[in-house]
Amino acid sequence: MSSIESRxxxxxxxxxxxxxxxxxxxxxxxxxxxxxxxxxxxxxxAAGGSVALVGESGSGKTTTARILVGLEPxxxxxxxxxxxxxxxxxxxxxRRKLAGRIQMVFQDPYVSLDPRQSVRRMLDEVLRVGTDLxxxxxxxxxxxxxxxxxxPARSLTALPRELSGGQRQRAAIARALAVRPRVLVLDExxxxxxxxxxxxxxxxxxxxxxxxxxxxxxxxxxxAVARQIADEALVMRRGEVIETGPVDDLLxxxxxxxxxxxxxxxxxxxxxxxxxxxx
Amino acid sequence: xxxxxxxxxxxxxxxxxxxxxxxxxxxxxxxVLTLLVLVAVFAPLVAPxxxxxxxxxxxxxxxxxxxxxxxxxxxxxxFSRLVYGTRASLGGPLVxxxxxxxxxxxxxxxxxxxxxxxxGALGRLWDLMLAFPSxxxxxVIVATFGRGxxxxxxxxxxxxxxxxxxxxxxxxxxxxHKQYLAACRLQGFGTPxxxxxxLLPNISGPLIAQLTLNFGYxxxxxxxxxxxxxxxxxxxxxxxxxxxxxxxxxLTTANPVIWPSLAIIVTVVCVNLVGQAISDRLQRSV
Amino acid sequence: xxxxxxxxxxLPRDGNxxxxxxxxxxxxxRGEFVGLVGESGSGKSMTARSLIRLLPRGAEQRGSLELDGxxxxxxxxxxxxxxxxxxxxxxxxxxxAHVDPLWRVHxxxxxPLRQQGISRREARQRAIQLLTDVGIADPERCADSYxxxxxxxxxxxxxxxxALAVEPELLIxxxxxxxxxVTTQVEIMxxxxxxxxxxxLATLFITHDLELASxxxxxxxxxxxxxxVESGAAADVFARQFHPYTHGLLRARPPLSGPxxxxxxIPGTPVSGLDAPPGCPFAPRCSWVKPECERASIELRPAAxxxxxxxxxxxxxxxxxx
Numbered sequence: 001m002s003s004i005e006s007r008x009x010x011x012x013x014x015x016x017x018x019x020x021x022x023x024x025x026x027x028x029x030x031x032x033x034x035x036x037x038x039x040x041x042x043x044x045x046a047a048g049g050s051v052a053l054v055g056e057s058g059s060g061k062t063t064t065a066r067i068l069v070g071l072e073p074x075x076x077x078x079x080x081x082x083x084x085x086x087x088x089x090x091x092x093x094x095r096r097k098l099a100g101r102i103q104m105v106f107q108d109p110y111v112s113l114d115p116r117q118s119v120r121r122m123l124d125e126v127l128r129v130g131t132d133l134x135x136x137x138x139x140x141x142x143x144x145x146x147x148x149x150x151x152p153a154r155s156l157t158a159l160p161r162e163l164s165g166g167q168r169q170r171a172a173i174a175r176a177l178a179v180r181p182r183v184l185v186l187d188e189x190x191x192x193x194x195x196x197x198x199x200x201x202x203x204x205x206x207x208x209x210x211x212x213x214x215x216x217x218x219x220x221x222x223x224a225v226a227r228q229i230a231d232e233a234l235v236m237r238r239g240e241v242i243e244t245g246p247v248d249d250l251l252x253x254x255x256x257x258x259x260x261x262x263x264x265x266x267x268x269x270x271x272x273x274x275x276x277x278x279x
Numbered sequence: 280x281x282x283x284x285x286x287x288x289x290x291x292x293x294x295x296x297x298x299x300x301x302x303x304x305x306x307x308x309x310x311v312l313t314l315l316v317l318v319a320v321f322a323p324l325v326a327p328x329x330x331x332x333x334x335x336x337x338x339x340x341x342x343x344x345x346x347x348x349x350x351x352x353x354x355x356x357x358f359s360r361l362v363y364g365t366r367a368s369l370g371g372p373l374v375x376x377x378x379x380x381x382x383x384x385x386x387x388x389x390x391x392x393x394x395x396x397x398x399g400a401l402g403r404l405w406d407l408m409l410a411f412p413s414x415x416x417x418x419v420i421v422a423t424f425g426r427g428x429x430x431x432x433x434x435x436x437x438x439x440x441x442x443x444x445x446x447x448x449x450x451x452x453x454x455x456h457k458q459y460l461a462a463c464r465l466q467g468f469g470t471p472x473x474x475x476x477x478l479l480p481n482i483s484g485p486l487i488a489q490l491t492l493n494f495g496y497x498x499x500x501x502x503x504x505x506x507x508x509x510x511x512x513x514x515x516x517x518x519x520x521x522x523x524x525x526x527x528x529x530l531t532t533a534n535p536v537i538w539p540s541l542a543i544i545v546t547v548v549c550v551n552l553v554g555q556a557i558s559d560r561l562q563r564s565v
Numbered sequence: 566x567x568x569x570x571x572x573x574x575x576l577p578r579d580g581n582x583x584x585x586x587x588x589x590x591x592x593x594x595r596g597e598f599v600g601l602v603g604e605s606g607s608g609k610s611m612t613a614r615s616l617i618r619l620l621p622r623g624a625e626q627r628g629s630l631e632l633d634g635x636x637x638x639x640x641x642x643x644x645x646x647x648x649x650x651x652x653x654x655x656x657x658x659x660x661x662a663h664v665d666p667l668w669r670v671h672x673x674x675x676x677p678l679r680q681q682g683i684s685r686r687e688a689r690q691r692a693i694q695l696l697t698d699v700g701i702a703d704p705e706r707c708a709d710s711y712x713x714x715x716x717x718x719x720x721x722x723x724x725x726x727x728a729l730a731v732e733p734e735l736l737i738x739x740x741x742x743x744x745x746x747v748t749t750q751v752e753i754m755x756x757x758x759x760x761x762x763x764x765x766l767a768t769l770f771i772t773h774d775l776e777l778a779s780x781x782x783x784x785x786x787x788x789x790x791x792x793x794v795e796s797g798a799a800a801d802v803f804a805r806q807f808h809p810y811t812h813g814l815l816r817a818r819p820p821l822s823g824p825x826x827x828x829x830x831i832p833g834t835p836v837s838g839l840d841a842p843p844g845c846p847f848a849p850r851c852s853w854v855k856p857e858c859e860r861a862s863i864e865l866r867p868a869a870x871x872x873x874x875x876x877x878x879x880x881x882x883x884x885x886x887x
Binding site for chain 3: 056057164165166167194195196197198199200202203206221223224225227228251252261262264265266267268269271273274275
Binding site: 069071092103112115126129130172 | 459461462464465469481
């Protein structure tokens with residue numbers, strides 16, 4: 001397990017992040033509803049550290065993840081990854097710079113891979129675009145990547161539909177690591193997997209963090225997962241941070257009632273299943 | 280009944296009885312189409328007689344050694360006219376489909392991918408164009424610019440543009456938000472790469488299906504224009520004009536009408552079968 | 566109440582029929598909350614659907630299936646329809662996929678009642694009452710709403726209300742909380758618990774979450790590759806397992822306390838009944854596998870008082886599974 005005792009300089013710095021969504025309704029788009037998806041979020045991740053954003057749906061954790069990798073522009077605030085300002089990212093060249101620093105593994109391995117590309121073609125394309133490696137070097141790196149994520153060599157020629165959920169997710173992780181980013185955003189990366197496979201992938205992610213000296217931003221609704229691969233966590237609700245701290249502290253001595261409610265909701269022997277809503 | 284079958288087919292894209300996909304039927308259809316294309320290319324070698332010169336004395340002759348399928352009202356050999364007709368009747372719809380797909384599909388892709396004002400404006404344009412019955416629109420265009428095969432092809436192509444634009448736009452919009460495309464963006468892929476290497480291949484299945492349907496529509500529309508005299512003009516033979524020529528003497532002999540009708544039906548059916556198979560193959564690999 | 570004996574469901578696969586549910590036997594008594602636990606391919610959903618013969622085209626169903634004495638497999642089309650309409654109810658994982666977006670909530674709930682000839686006014690009254698029973702704060706407003714105006718949790722409550730409208734003898738719940746937030750999950754489970762107590766409802770609860778099942782269910786049946794591999798009282802199964810698979814499943818979950826270390830992951834991928842090898846389907850992934858496992862016949866045998874296991878080696882390895 002990587003620890004954060006030696007606090008290296010932060011590799012991800014988020015300051016006062018805000019994201020507002022406006023939805024236009026009505027015939028001519030005259031009425032609109034405003035959603036504050038993220039409000040005043042600030043945190044940082046140390047190089048090699050792992051931070052979890054924990055929350056339920058609507059908490060803003062996924063929106064934050066998308067902003068961090070540049071898929072969504074924030075309304076205000078700043079995000080920097082390894083010295084590069086993510087906010088205001090324009091053009092393919094800047095995007096490539098960002099790609100070399102931070103990557104994302106998505107939740108659903110069934111939609112996050114191009115159904116028409118074999119694993120090898122996918123990795124090769126990523127390497128061709130993102131690096132200057134020649135064909136031989138690419139081949140070597142592809143081989144190394146496959147081995148690192150625990151996929152057998154024969155999966156290189158497989159299409160996504162020929163792979164199981166766990167294997168697809170491994171392929172997605174290989175893709176994310178291809179251009180050697182320093183930060184990986186795991187957006188509910190194990191939530192769609194069977195429990196037994198989930199454990200394999202969690203173990204893999206831990207190994208990879210050491211092997212590649214990665215920093216993780218773990219987006220999850222599952223406190224147990226957060227504890228397994230993150231050192232600290234931010235509990236989010238409706239765009240705001242409710243509480244932060246080392247995961248074990250949050251679990252064993254939460255300060256906020258919402259955090260306590262989240263912990264109480266985890267199925268455990270002796271949990272209170274009486275109705276709180278019944279008149 | 281022929282009209283019913285052809286109409287059912289072009290509306291549902293399917294032959295109106297159960298057909299086994301793939302297998303011998305599709306291959307037969309493909310073979311027939313290949314044959315037709317070869318006939319079109321090598322028409323002068325295949326046709327036994329000059330399609331445009333008729334010997335009046337053999338007007339409406341029945342099938343015989345001299346006239347395999349008989350002769351039409353002007354004494355022209357039906358078989359030869361049919362053979363030469365493949366050029367216009369296959370080439371015309373092909374051009375229509377290509378032009379409308381490139382222009383319409385291209386605009387649909389643009390609108391679907393970029394969205395916003397452009398998409399809205401284009402949408403209104405298509406609404407406007409689709410407000411007119413397509414054949415009527417084509418007639419207006421041809422009547423304005425003169426008759427003939429080329430104006431007819433251009434006119435019909437224009438009326439098909441909104442159709443292709445809408446289809447492609449719909450496919451693009453539903454595919455655009457899929458995560459594998461976001462992953463491409465994250466890897467720093469440029470938009471052309473994302474669109475041509477990833478987006479388009481994944482919508483190719485339904486797109487091809489629509490293309491082949493359109494071929495059938497186009498063939499029928501072109502024949503219809505020719506039938507009312509706004510398309511290919513004599514002596515050019517296309518199957519539609521042949522129908523038109525033959526209708527006056529239909530009570531004497533149906534020959535001049537039956538063979539071009541059959542040719543149209545067979546072509547449309549074959550194109551649909553092959554197109555369906557290609558589309559299935561593309562979609563099954565997902 | 567519900568008696569299932571040697572039930573098999575086969576699906577076409579490469580020209581043959583292969584069993585996705587393989588000779589499964591169990592019972593659910595009145596007022597009993599039985600959990601059917603498994604991962605993908607275990608056959609749990611297919612088993613649930615087979616109880617009301619809701620199978621895909623081309624599927625074959627064999628065995629014995631009785632609901633309070635009625636032979637379900639022998640029912641005619643009409644009989645089956647009546648069974649589904651009045652004696653059983655099913656709720657699904659994604660409520661949004663199972664509602665008509667053009668119908669208001671009260672239509673969804675009162676439709677089965679109206680079919681029984683109940684007046685519109687009375688049906689609406691009952692619908693409002695049911696919505697209150699499932700804990701909806703403003704039942705009148707909810708009844709007049711459309712599905713897309715409700716959150717996932719509220720919609721699931723509406724589904725439960727709809728299920729209760731017919732006063733069923735058996736409730737089949739197929740992963741009803743999987744798509745919901747954890748806090749909502751607790752609320753929905755509370756409702757189901759109360760229904761069990763107050764209405765003596767027999768419930769079959771399908772889930773992939775063994776920990777959840779161990780907390781809310783009376784009994785647990787663990788399924789793998791189309792077979793039941795273990796059964797017992799929920800708390801007992803949680804405390805001590807009598808099958809390597811259940812043992813592994815429990816340990817695969819990251820712990821909430823204690824030292825952080827590598828998880829004991831079961832190697833390989835869960836397999837479905839369609840692809841299961843001969844003998845024990847779990848053998849390829851099992852740490853206790855012996856050559857005899859690949860030839861063994863997989864039947865549930867008593868392994869301890871109140872406990873059954875399909876593991877042929879259970880006597881030898883029971884102590885190691887602690």
